[in-house]
Amino acid sequence: MAIHSPKGGGLTAQLKQKLIQQALERKLKRAGADEVMQPAGRASGAASGAAGSPAVPDGAPIPEAFYRFDMMPAYQQLQIMSKGAEHLGIPSPYFKVHEGISGDEARIGDRDYINYASYDYLGMSRDPVVMSAAKDAIDRYGTSVSASRILAGERPIHQELEQAMAQVYDCEDAVTFVSGHATNVSTIGQLFGPRDLVLHDELVHNSVVVGIQLSGAHRVPFAHNDWQAVDELLVRQRRQFERVLIVLEGLYGMDGDIPDLPRFVEVKNRHKAFLMVDEAHSFGVLGERGYGLREHFGMRGSDVDIWMGTFSKAMAGCGGYIAGEKAMVEHLRYLAPGFLYSVGMAPSLTAGSLAALRCMQAEPQRVAQLQARGQYFLREAQAAGLDTGTSIGMSVIPVIVGASVTAAKLSAALFKEGINAMPILYPAVPEKSARLRFFMSCLHTTEQIDATVGALRRLVG
Structure with a gap:
């Protein structure tokens, strides 16, 4: 039996974006950029503190939803969805x-x-060489480095993996994190702040959005892969902010398409902005050698300011990395919370990902x-x-x-x-x-x- 999709109309993506842009411009004219592009972390209403209305009036009982997990709205919605699916079989x-x-x-x-x-795009998770490297690292270093790297968790294989990633990206330095999600959250959250603007593709990963929220920067999503919208917005608004970051994915995890990197590089250079590319799904996939989006377009590592990626995809491990100029990487190594306050990558994962990288290069x-x-x-x-x-x-x-x-x-x-x-x-x-x-x-x-x-x-x- 065929499973048919319901049909429906609606505005085209282009028309939606045009209407959104027009609304944004009207608001900017009325109230200025600070009202429209509020810092992502700025609270409002009762959540803003004592100056707002109390969540519960004096003398009123505290609602169960305020102190019971099973009454939280998100959990209630989850239960409704689960029961609905069960009802539909x-x-x-x-x-x-x-x-x-x-x-x-x-x-x-x-x-x-x-x-x-x-x-596991390249089949590295079951590769004997990769598994052997992980096992050998456990024998030599144990199952955990048992400390943050800045204190007592530093091991030679951490430095080897970071140097190898810097070489792949033709960059000055690289740093690894224990979590890919935390890599984006900590990097954006540490490098940018309330006086900055972050423009991101509307389809970027949740970790990027959470990082912007942590930073307190002003956040504006733009239509998928629309470099012209970014250019037009920065023509009007660039000087209202200190630092500007543009965030893309190398290959989008939901749609499987890629951005026009040369165009975005032109835009970021023209407006003196930073460009960040999340290569979670593109490293090991694009380019003749699997070196990612820059190899696909034949570009230099220095054309992008912040290269981010994960070891959990083609490299058959876990964790993330940032590659770029030494000043940026050193900043993160000493100050990024997701690195500074976290245990270092487990020896088995570090060695396994390094072996997977070497296998990719050799095969x-x-x-x-x-x-x-x-x-x-x-x-x-x-x-x-x-x-x-x-x-x-x-x-x-x-x-x-x-x-x-x-x-x-x-x-x-x-x-x-x-x-x-x-x-x-x-x-x-x-x-x-x-x-x-x-x-x-x-x-x-x-x-x-x-x-x-x-x-x-x-x-x-």
């Missing part, structure tokens, strides 16, 4: 237990599945195979009439079905056929853009892809 797609190593295939329960829910066929498999999936999916959005067919390929219920049902139907692909539902994406997301691996075979696209063609109809 849709099993939860989340927290499936994967037995053993998960890559192009996964063992879930007592069955093997073709797996598209792992971002460029992994990157070529990943790119070929992604292109094959994209071609076959498009030939089957599936909506793959703006994906360029690398590590991330969505199949957009247009409604959260439809996406959840399609995921469940595929699972019954031995294919594991996770649904992405509202509010993670707009309701009309609900989708299944397929993470590609260099280990996927054309036979696996053919079976998957065949099932999608039959189920979507």
Whole structure:
């Protein structure tokens, strides 16, 4: 039985952006930039302190929602969504237990599945060399460095990995964090403040938004990949702020497309701004050697001020990194909370990611195979009439079905056929853009892809 998507109209993305821009300009004229582009961390109303109205009037009882976790609005909404899915007969797609190593295939329960829910893009997680390096590091350094690096957690492999990443990006220095999410939060939160402006693509990762909120900087999202909107806004507003940061992703994790990096570099140079690129999904994926977005466009490492990435994708580890000029990296190494107040990366993860990087450099066929498999999936999916959005067919390929219920049902139907692909539902994406997301691996075979696209063609109809 085919699973159909509901149809609906609505404003085009271009028209929405134009209306938003016009509204922004009207507000700027009336009240100035400070009112419209308020610092992300600025509170309002009762949350602003004693000057506001009390949350609970004198003599009134404290509402249960103020002191019970199960009464919190977000949890209540979660329960409603869960019961709604149960009523519709849709099993939860989340927290499936994967037995053993998960890559192009996964063992879930007592069955093997073709797996598209792992971002082990280069198959490094099961590589014997990578696993051996991780085990050897445990034998030499233990399971943990047991301290922040600035105090007593520094190990030679930390420095080796950072030097290797700096070389890959042709930058002066690099620093690693124990969490990819914390890398963005701590970096943006430390380097920018209330007198600054951060412009970010509307589709950037949550960690970027949280970092801006921590910084207290003024935050303005711009339409996806629209460098012209950034340029036009800075023409009018650049001088109202001290530092300006523009944040992009190297390859967008929901849509699988990339920004026009040369254009954004031109804009940031013209307006004396900083440019940050999150390469969580592009490092190990783009470029002949897997060196990411700069190699894809043939650009210098110094063209971007802040290179960020994670080790949890192509490098089969965990944690994140920042690469750039020495002054910026040294600033973070001594002052960024996510580095300064955190234990150093575990020896096994550090050594494993370093080994994965060396393997990628020694075996460029992994990157070529990943790119070929992604292109094959994209071609076959498009030939089957599936909506793959703006994906360029690398590590991330969505199949957009247009409604959260439809996406959840399609995921469940595929699972019954031995294919594991996770649904992405509202509010993670707009309701009309609900989708299944397929993470590609260099280990996927054309036979696996053919079976998957065949099932999608039959189920979507």
